[in-house]
Amino acid sequence: MKIIVNGSERETSEGRTLEGLLEERKLDPQRVAVERNGAIVSRERFAATLLEEGDTLEIVHFVGGG
Template identity: 50%
Template sequence: MLTLSINGQPRQFVAPLTVADLVQQLDLLGKRVAIERNGDIVPRSTFAATALAEGDQLEIVVAVGGG
């Protein structure tokens, strides 16, 4: 198991895990999301290649449209 902090809350996932896998598991596919890992923005183009590690701190923001 892999323990990650997501928006300040500890969550456990089965390893290995990439940012793309995480987006899928959190049901965020197709949504406009910004992900920060340990203080650095993860570019969307690198989601599939960015492996997550035990203790990573993630901040995930989902863009919401409206008017």
């Protein structure tokens, strides 16, 4: 199924959770914040969040800034 991650379309398998996607991408769940379809997903909900066809995800992390 297709989802959109940080503006680009991605293919991912049915039944994948948000936590599963972060693991696959080697992203530490403690170091990112995620919006799914415009709503923030709290860290505690990563494992229980089942991704669906057409989901739009924004995955952000901290970088240097003034």
